[in-house]
Amino acid sequence: MKRTIFVLILCAGFAAEGAKIEPPFQGDARPARNIMIGKKTVFTLKPGTKELEIVLAPEASRTTRFAAAELKTLLEQRLNTTIPVRAAPSGNGISFILGLQPLSKEAGIDKTLFCRDAFIIKSSGKRIYIAGIDDPRTDPAATLRMDIADQHYPRATLFGVYDFLERFAGIRFFFPGKFGTVIPKGTVEIPEISIFDRPDFEERRASIYDGIFSDDPNERTVLLTDHDGAKFFRTQPKQPNRNMDYLRFRMSTRWVPACHGITTLRFPRRFGKTHPEYFALDEQGLRYGDPKRPYPSQLCFNSDSPEVIYQDVKAFLSGQSAASRGIEQPFKRDNTFFYWHPQTHNEGVADLQPDDSYKECLCEKCRKRIGKTPREKSDFVWNYAINIAERLQKEKVDGWLTMMAYWPYDRIPSRKIPDNMFVMLSLRGPWSLGSPDEAKHHETLQAWHRALGRKVRLWNFALKWGNSALPGIPHSTPRHIGRYYRETAPWSCGAVLLTGGDYYIFSYLNHYIFSKVTWNASADVDTLLKDHCSAMFGAGAPEMLKFFDALEELWMKVAGKTVLTAAGPVNAIPSEYEIFTRIYSAEALKRLDVCCERARELASADPDSLERIRYIQAHFMNRLHEAASDYARRSDAVAAFRVRMLPLEPGEKVRLDGKLDDEVWRKRSPVFLQRMNRKPGTPQEETRAFLTFDEENIYVAFLCMEPEMNQIQTRIRKNDDPAIWSDNGVEIFLNPSGDRVNYYHIMMNSDGFVCDQKVRRAGNQSIFDPAWNSGIKPAVFRGKDFWSLEAAIPRSALPGFDGKTVIANFTRNQAKDSRIFHYSWTPFLENGYHDTEKFGTVVFTPEPDRSIVREGDFSGEKTHRNVFGAWVTHYYFPEGCFADYDDSTFIQGRRSLVLRTGNVPFFGVSQPLAFKSGTRYRLSYYVKLNNIRPAHRDGGVSMNIRESGKNRWFPQSGNFLSGESGWIRQSFEFTAGPDAGTQPGSIRPTLLSCDGSANFDAITVEELK
Ligand SMILES: [Zn+2]
Structure with a gap:
């Protein structure tokens, strides 16, 4: 049994009688921050001073010794001196008395004063006491080489040391290495000090383990996956640099489970074969539970599965081993707390959240009981969790449970949430500030706070993910992050902020400001940012502040962009075209470079600051320029993707019978369509398209080879039925204005039915207006092994068509055998057929072919x-x-x-x-x-x-x-x-x-x- 540890780290001052496990959150039960700093300087420490010593009790823990080592190393560098570590004060000079020890007890500092993470810094005569509760068993120096999970142990004396170094010695920890650790020179002045401090957010975690940190050649990107296919820490494990940042940012000392806890009870391995009824029934009538399936722990909560979970959790909270319940523990840790799985069953807290990608069970009982409305569906999941929590309370099982409010179980439950359950609320977070959801976002948080009668944990996002992954573009948004946690502090007790991206350095200010504001929510973000700039960049500070503000403003145009659609405002990532021509335009990049150049001029007399400005410019701007030139290179490929088609000459006529036997077509070269995402060895049927026009009409024609004409699938469609895309047919996209935003879209199936619409592109979304009518009447001809189509669009239906060029695409939907194959003329599509930025250009004016290369298109036999x-x-x-x-x-x-x-x-x-x-x-x-x-x-x-x-x-x-x-x-x-x-x-x-x-x-x- 490893439970004794809980007793040692209790907040003895206010722990309830008989409680064995420290609650993960204590809120306002903790003593308040109290900081008093005298105005007058008491000691002035000059570089090279020999007056300092550090006093450690002989029985000091390795955690306290580590704090002493950090103080010694950093202060020695700061003052260019050596500082001895002694077992007792020498009586000469100034003594730092570190940790809780007999000397601090004599000075009235003992462990009953503290809660978790709290420290005291107190000056008295020639002594400076720095103390808090430290873990008696962990060896931080060894733990630095381990995983993130191993960084959770009390180390409040170390927090006190960092506070002292930052506050009085001007040392700053922005990111690992010589550029991110600022150690000023000159004297250190120490006033009278009386500080009691502890964090406002009891949980403080950001993804400081994600992204490549190019300064460290030893870094590896490793994604861990556990036995059931559940992704584990999305981190780069065993990295002393990141762990050091974790300590110096004073992030969480306790891992409170919060993420899909059910998965680590390993239901698929335990019950996949023996109790299929424990698992949710899917649309195909199959049960989940096959470990090879993604997210296999989807459960049927109307089976005995809640009973099994209850027994598991009860065993865990009663100190039984995981093995006693037949659960394998893949993660071995030997130095810290009792746990089954560091992420989900840890330190007296069990996480009840269902598996990721939640699937509702479709069995008969569930269909009867789950209900239809979003509220009923949400309540159904919460009922499972609340039942377990109430039963544990009734049976007087000590310990805590957690649940995440996450779609679709994101409503405040109808039943009261028992006191032994802590709620984590998944909300978008800092990048919602300034968007139309901002007010709703804060209201949701407040409503949960009211319903629970206590503070809520937050699970937020400020990461480059999915559409916003955008390689090379920095997502540095410290002002939004600072403002967000200042504003949410009255209702939140903890926060996990996902901040991952391609490069670690892009997020360093996000992490720094997150760590400062979650520790002290009244910290002024503007002051912190100005302090950061002057510490890092000296005289270049004002220009670098502008630089970071400009980066933030630009990124928020990407992450905070909102588009009005028929269904209301939605968040949309702007298109690449918008990103590189309107947001990170050449002018915008120039302005950023100018900030760095000016900062370098201003700091030219200060080599350290100059080097840091160069470092930041290289790591941010080089990557931005690379991203922009990569886009330019690719978009140039699209701009040059042009084909020539000639207008009808006087006397030329198109006979609209669906057959392409007209002289008109024989005299013109078609464009050929290619099957999208085609795997080698799979068929592609030749598909040709033509476009031409005369005074009255624009003519389109398609020839689609089809060896299995009897297999093609179409339906009889009402006019403008958008589902026509699923029929065998063709589509044309015409953008006469050339803005790649406003365009016309006509879908025709091979029976001649039509859906036509005017479309507006807004970022990566399309807004459709079916009221537009092209007046098109396609004629279709069916041959033995092909079908073909001819149609005329009156030019009056296409305002802006100038007869010179048109941005266009031609596509084919080959629907047969219940499958659809998609064909496109442009080979550049990335975001479906409506990816207007990747369309080609049809040129109607004759341009002589001036190339001296023969068959540059490989048309020769x-x-x-x-x-x-x-x-x-x-x-x-x-x-x-x-x-x-x-x-x-x-x-x-x-x-x-x-x-x-x-x-x-x-x-x-x-x-x-x-x-x-x-x-x-x-x-x-x-x-x-x-x-x-x-x-x-x-x-x-x-x-x-x-x-x-x-x-x-x-x-x-x-x-x-x-x-x-x-x-x-x-x-x-x-x-x-x-x-x-x-x-x-x-x-x-x-x-x-x-x-x-x-x-x-x-x-x-x-x-x-
Ligand atoms: Zn069911």
Whole structure:
């Protein structure tokens, strides 16, 4: 039994008689903060002083010794001196008396004064006492090399040491390493001190273990998953740097379970085979409980499963082992508290929250009892938890339970929540400030507070996740985080803030301000941020404050964006186009750079500050610029995705019979559609589309090859039935204004039924107006192995159509056999058919083809294994190398060329090209990289141009393309050398010293005038 520890760390002053387990939250039962600091300086410590000593009792715990070591190391650096550690005061100079010991007891400081995390700093004569309750068994120095779960033990003397160092020695802990730890120089002045402090939020956790910290080469990103497939700590374990931050930010010393506690009772392994009735019944009539299924612990609460959970929890709270209930414990910890699972059954608290991705049971009993309304459904889950809590109370089982209020069981329950249950409330958090949900958000928190009659724990989000993952863009929002926890403090006793992202440094100020405001909710955020800037950046502080404020303002346009829809305001992440052209625009990035440049000028006389400004500029701005240029590179590929279609000439007519036998179509080149997300070896039926116009109408035509005409599926549809997308058919998207926001969308099935609508794109959402009518009347023809469609749209229905260009896309829904295959002309779609930013451009004005490359679209016939029309490669492919046409992905025409290589020095396909000396050319091509792994620095993909007896590379050596990408466009200019006219020239897409494959298409070389 390891329970004795609870007695030792009790808040002896106000613990109830007979209570064995410290409650996880004590709220206002704790003594109040009381800070008194004299105005006059009592001691002035000069650099090099020999007056200091640290006094540790011989029996001091390793936790107290660790606090002494931190004080010694940091103060020695601060004062450029050495500080001895003694067992008793020497009587000379100033003594720091550390921890609870006989000397502090003599001074009236003993453990009855404290609650968890509370410390005293008190000066008296030539003594400074720093003390709080410390864990007697943990070895913090060893624990630093362990997991986050091991960082939970009382260490209040250490908190007192950090407070002393920050408050009186000006030391700051912003992030690990020399740039993030600020140790000023000069004298330290110490006034008369009487401090009693403890945190306002009893729980303080942020995801400081997420994201890459590039200063530490030892860091690994590891995601732990436990036996039932439940994701465990989303952290990078065993990282002394992060753990050190955790200590110095004074974050939680106790892990209070809060997340899907049922999963670690391991129902699937214990009962998956023997008691299938314990598990929820799904739509297919199958029970959950198969450990291989995602989220398998979905339970039927109308079975005996609540009884099993009750017995498990009772055993845990009564100090029985997990094994006594047949539960395996995969996590071994030897130095701290009694637990079954550090995340869910820990220190006298058990978490009752159902498994993630909650599924309601569909068994007969549940269907009768769960109810229909959101309130009934929410109550149903809460009833299960409240029943267990009440029964434990009745049976006088000591201990606590937790539940998270999480959709769909997020309503305040109709029944009273018993006192032995603590509620965690999942709310959006800091980034809801300033949004239309802000008022509702605070009202929800207050309503729970009223219903419970005590403070609520918060589970909040300020992380880059899903749509907002956006690599390279910093999500630094300290002002929102500070304001949020200041405002919610009256109703909250703890907070877990998820702050993960790609880079740790992006969130360092989020973590710092979170740690300060959750400790002291009356802390002034503006003062903290100004202090941070002057500590870090010296004279550059004002400009760096502007820099961080600008970053926050920009990010809130991303995370706080709201769009009005028919269903009310919704949060929407702006599109990439908006992000890089309107938010992180070239001008905005320039302004940020200017802040850093000015700060560097201002701090030019102060090397330490200068180095920190450079560090921040490099870690924030380089990544932002990379993200912006990556977008520019990709969007350029879309902008250049153009096809020419000619308008009807006088006398030309389209006969609208559905057959594409008109002369009109024979004279024009179609665009070809490609099947989206097609797996190699699966079929793709040729699909062509045409667009043209005359004075009256715009004409569209589709030819869809279909070997199984008897399998296609359509329905009879009312006009404007949006479900028509699920029929066999085609769709066209036209954006005459070219704004990629306001466009027209027409869906037609292969029986000629239509749904047409005007659409407005708002971020990644589309707002539909079905009232618009195109006036289209499609004619459909069914052949033996194809179907085709012709239709006219009156130009009067398409205001803004100027007959020069139109942004467009053509798609096909091949519905047969209960399956739908999607085809699109543009190969760039990322967010479904309505991803207007990825549409192509149809150009109606004749532009001569000026490229000197023949068959840059690979339209020539393959006449030999190594001859692709105008392009020729080695007759014998080198080992591991291969070239072929690829119709699964292309930019122009109906196919691209794919080259595969196996680490040979060169593999390419070439055609001769005649260059003129002294002439300037522009080379452009599209390339798609498929896991290109270079063997060395000069390996990768490039375009070789040979002229004047010289090889040129685009991009150049050292900068060859590698990795994985969708279609990207490359464009370069060069001037041909003096011997271009006499020496043979050539162009050759090439793979050099790498493995993997690359597709090439739309290769052009144009003479520039
Ligand atoms: Zn059921």
